Amino acid sequence: MVEMPLSDGSGVITRHADFPSHDAMPRNVDVWLPPDYSVEPARRFPVLYMHDGQNLFDPAIVITGTDWGVDEAITGLAKAGKIRTAIVAGVWNGEKRWLDYIPQKPLETPEGENFKRKALQMYGEEFGGEIQTDHYLRFLVEELKPFIDQNYRSLPGREDTFVMGSSMGGLASLYALCEYPEIFRGAGCLSTHWPAGEEVIVEWLKEALPKPGAHKLYFDYGTATLDALYEPFQMKVDAIMRAIGYQQGKDWVTHKFPGAEHNEAAWRARVCLPLEFLLRINKNA
Numbered sequence: 001m002v003e004m005p006l007s008d009g010s011g012v013i014t015r016h017a018d019f020p021s022h023d024a025m026p027r028n029v030d031v032w033l034p035p036d037y038s039v040e041p042a043r044r045f046p047v048l049y050m051h052d053g054q055n056l057f058d059p060a061i062v063i064t065g066t067d068w069g070v071d072e073a074i075t076g077l078a079k080a081g082k083i084r085t086a087i088v089a090g091v092w093n094g095e096k097r098w099l100d101y102i103p104q105k106p107l108e109t110p111e112g113e114n115f116k117r118k119a120l121q122m123y124g125e126e127f128g129g130e131i132q133t134d135h136y137l138r139f140l141v142e143e144l145k146p147f148i149d150q151n152y153r154s155l156p157g158r159e160d161t162f163v164m165g166s167s168m169g170g171l172a173s174l175y176a177l178c179e180y181p182e183i184f185r186g187a188g189c190l191s192t193h194w195p196a197g198e199e200v201i202v203e204w205l206k207e208a209l210p211k212p213g214a215h216k217l218y219f220d221y222g223t224a225t226l227d228a229l230y231e232p233f234q235m236k237v238d239a240i241m242r243a244i245g246y247q248q249g250k251d252w253v254t255h256k257f258p259g260a261e262h263n264e265a266a267w268r269a270r271v272c273l274p275l276e277f278l279l280r281i282n283k284n285a
Contacts, residue, residue, distance in 0.1 A: 010034075010035065010071040010072050010075045011032055011033050011034045011035050011037070011071050011075065012032070012033050012037075012038075013030050013031065013032050013033075013057055013058075013071075014030070014031045014033070015028060015029070015030050015031075016028065016029045016030075016031065019144065019147075021139045021143050021144075022143070023135040023136070023138040023139045023142070023143065024094070024100070024132065024135050024136045024138075024139035025094045025095070025096075027091065027092045027093070027094050028053065028054070028092040029053065029089060029090065029091050029092065029144065030053050030054075030056070030057060030089075030090040030092070031087065031088070031089050031090070031148070031152065032056075032057060032070070032071055032087065032088040032089075032090065033087060033152070034071075034074060034075060034078065034085045034086070034087070035075060036078075036085055037085075037087070037153070043153065044153045044154060044155045045084075045085060045086055045087045045152075045153060045154060045155060045160075046084055046086040046087070046154075046155050046160035046161065046162065046279065047086060047087045047088075047089060047145075047148055047152075047154045047155070047156075047160065047161055047162070048086045048087070048088045048089070048162045048163070048164060048275075048278070048279070049088075049089045049091065049140060049144070049145075049161075049162070049163045049164070049176075050070070050088060050089065050090050050091065050163070050164050050165060050169075051091055051093065051101065051163075051164075051165030051166075051168075051169035051172050051173065052090075052091075052092070052093050052097075052165060052166070052169050053089075053090025053091045053092045053093075054090070054092045054093070055067055055068055055264055056068045056070045056071075056088070056090045057069075057070060057071055057090065062264055064263055064264050064265070066263070066264045066265045066268060067264060067268065068264060068267055068268050068271050069268045069271065070088055070090075070271060070275075071088075073271050073272050073275055074086060074088070074275060074279075076272075077272060077275055077276060077279075081281065082276050082280065082281065083275055083276055083279035083280055083281065084279050084280075084281060086162075086279055087148070087152055087154060089144065089148055091140070091144065093169075094136075096129060096132065097168060098168060098196070099129055099130070099131050099132045099133070100132050100133060100136040100172070101133060101136070101165075101168035101169055101171055101172035102131060102133055102168065102171060102172075102196050102197060103133060103171055103172075103174070103175040103178075103197060103201050103204070104131045104132075104133040104134045104175070105134075105179075105204070105208070106197060106200050106201045106203075106204035106208075107131060107197065107200060107201075109200070109204070111199075111200050111203070133172065133175060134179075136172070137172075137175070137176055137179055137180065140163075140176065141176075141180055141183050145161070145183070158182060158183060158184065158185050159185050160185065161183060161184050161185055162184060162185055162186045162187070162188070162278045162279070163176045163177065163184050163186075163187050163188070164187065164188030164189075164190070164218075164274060164278070165188070165189070165190070166189075166190040166191050166267050167190075167191050167192070167193045167226075167262065168193050168196060170188075170189035170190055170191060170192035170193060170219075171189070171192055171193055171194075171196060171197070171201070173187040173188060173189050174187055174189050174192065174205075174217070177210065177215060177217065178205070178208040178209060178210065181210040181214070181215060184215075185214075185215060185216060185278075186215055186216030186217065186218070186277075186278045187215075187216075187217055187218070188218045188274035188275075188277070188278055189217070189218060189219050189220075190218075190220050190267050190270070190271075190274065191220065191221055191222065191226070191227050191230065191262055191266070191267070192219060192221065192230065192233075192234070193226075193230075194229075194230055194233030194234065194237075195229050195230075195233070198233075199236075202233060202236050202237055202240070205237060205240055206240055206243075206244070209240070209241070209244060209246075211244075211245070212244060212245040212246045212247070212251055212252075213245075213251065215251060216251050216252070216277065216278055217241070217246065217251070217252045217253075218252075218253055218273070218274040218277045218278065219234060219237065219238075219252075219253070219254040219255070220254065220255040220256070220257060220270065220273070220274070221234055221254075221255075221256060221257070221260075222256075222257045222258075222259065222260025222261055222262065222266055223256070223257070223258050223259060223260065224259055224260060224261045224262075225261040225262045225263070226261075226262035227260060227261060227262045227266075231256070234254060237254075238254050241254075253277055255270070255273060257270060
């Protein structure tokens with residue numbers, strides 16, 4: 001365990017290297033504590049669990065050289081009175097990121113098995129092997145979350161627990177909310193990589209989404225590079241959301257960003273939007 005105070009004063013990161021698990025491969029977990037965590041020792045905080053944790057705080061370890069700036073974003077929004085300050089648990093991805101993040105249950109249907117055979121031919125080794133997403137989610141819910149709740153001043157209930165990611169991490173966040181609606185209040189899904197499951201995942205959502213009224217879902221997408229593939233899928237998902245009773249702007253939002261690409265710089269530019277939607281001061285709104 002290594003503590004790393006941030007030079008700009010936006011909190012402290014504690015790295016739990018190779019966090020052990022019975023359900024998933026060990027991986028680093030970076031826990032970010034906001035500046036007021038040390039200032040208000042009796043206060044408890046909501047927790048945001050984020051995938052691809054190595055991309056969130058430190059540009060030096062991000063392949064693209066640009067991190068999400070989650071620490072600066074939360075600190076700025078909290079100072080402006082727009083959100084509740086939160087703890088962020090940044091979970092690094094494993095070697096088989098695709099197999100950890102793709103929703104598992106829809107690909108275990110007959111339609112999903114057909115898609116998997118096609119995907120194996122298209123993607124080869126990247127898609128080969130057993131899907132591990134149910135194991136990964138059990139790691140988050142049954143191992144990491146209890147550790148966070150025991151070792152940090154968290155608000156452990158569903159109303160104060162959120163999950164967020166981009167691309168395949170967007171799919172994993174959506175799947176987490178569907179599989180554990182009693183654990184997560186909301187999910188932020190940026191540039192959700194719908195083509196990973198094509199229509200199989202979209203159709204599965206009709207029965208798998210939690211009933212409206214108790215949860216919050218954020219979606220967005222750009223129109224350039226890989227994001228250019230997403231709009232037709234997202235439009236179908238939006239139709240499903242409306243059909244089952246989710247209200248745009250209240251318990252669900254979808255944003256389109258013309259010209260935005262599929263990279264950390266794009267997600268950094270708009271990360272304030274999902275943070276504000278999920279962590280707004282009136283948590284019942």
